[in-house]
Amino acid sequence: MAPLVFLLGLLMAGVVHAGEATTSRVSQPVIEAARGGACVADPAFMRRNHMTLLKHQRDDTLRGGMRTGAYSLKTCIDCHASKTTNSVAASDTNFCQSCHTYAAVKLDCFECHSNKPQVKP
Ligand code: HEC
Numbered sequence: 590m591a592p593l594v595f596l597l598g599l600l601m602a603g604v605v606h607a608g609e610a611t612t613s614r615v616s617q618p619v620i621e622a623a624r625g626g627a628c629v630a631d632p633a634f635m636r637r638n639h640m641t642l643l644k645h646q647r648d649d650t651l652r653g654g655m656r657t658g659a660y661s662l663k664t665c666i667d668c669h670a671s672k673t674t675n676s677v678a679a680s681d682t683n684f685c686q687s688c689h690t691y692a693a694v695k696l697d698c699f700e701c702h703s704n705k706p707q708v709k710p
């Protein structure tokens with residue numbers, strides 16, 4: 590099953606980028622820009638490590654009862670929600686969806702967590 594899902598992901602990435610004029614032969618994910626401010630850590634670091642940070646924050650909250658943390662999922666969404674859909678995961682260019690579609694990673698987070706900011710800025 591896993592190899593099939595991976596293959597489908599590759600095929601989808603090919604379809605999504607098929608119409609684009611590219612300078613590189615390797616297609617890149619289209620990622621919408623943040624609303625502003627500075628990320629909770631260096632973006633290059635975040636690109637590699639956000640999954641670990643989010644999981645640690647979740648474990649601290651659920652087991653330790655810690656409600657305020659630098660890596661709260663809500664804060665990510667406040668900055669990274671799309672200006673057009675107001676969501677991080679409503680379309681394939683929306684922030685949390687963009688790379689994951691490209692990399693064929695499927696998240697279940699937004700079945701429970703809201704993908705939209707609490708307050709519309
Ligand atoms: C079955 C429902 C469910 C799913 C699926 C789920 N969560 Fe949660 N999560 C919760 C609940 C309930 C809490 C506790 C909420 C609170 O105390 O604020 C929580 C808390 C968190 C927190 C700490 C509080 C915060 O807002 O930062 C983080 C981070 C988090 N989850 C990340 C994730 C990520 C990342 C995923 C996907 C990989 C995920 N969760 C999937 C239910 C879920």
Ligand code: HEC
Nearest residue numbers: 622623625626627628629632635636639660661664665668
């Ligand atoms: C105060 C606003 C703000 C908050 C809060 C924030 N970010 Fe960011 N983030 C940014 C900015 C600005 C960038 C630089 C790229 C851009 O402009 O979109 C960035 C970059 C990133 C990148 C790299 C994207 C790329 O193009 O390679 C990742 C991954 C990321 N953030 C994840 C997160 C996660 C996960 C959280 C929550 C734990 C979070 N961010 C919280 C503003 C924020």
Ligand code: HEC
Nearest residue numbers: 620636639640643665666669677684685686688689692694
């Ligand atoms: C710059 C690209 C990029 C962006 C933007 C991005 N991710 Fe990821 N994410 C990845 C990649 C690539 C993986 C798979 C890493 C691996 O397999 O080790 C991943 C994996 C994850 C995982 C672990 C999934 C699992 O099943 O273990 C979580 C949780 C996650 N991302 C949450 C988020 C959230 C929430 C956002 C939006 C705030 C986000 N990501 C934005 C690239 C990105």
